[in-house]
Amino acid sequence: RRAVNFAFEDAPGKEVFLAGSFNNWQMTTRMNDRKKCGSYTCRLLLEPGEYQYKFVVNGEWRLDGNNCCFAPNGFGELNSVIKVEPK
16 A cells, blocks of 8 residues: 545635545545644555545535546546556
């Protein structure tokens, strides 16, 4: 498995989760804003492969604006895509 860092920028005080194909799209991975400045981060250990994901900000699903890789999600919208390479 490889450590993968995710980051999201927004106003401080939001509730931000990371959901994707790696956790069955469940809002169980809370992103932390340790400095209370709106920089939300988390780190996951993922097996090599391709994963789709979105950030959930106060209940609203959002793409990763720092990632230019997208895929259609079957609901007429897009998901962000990340590829985890083997070591």
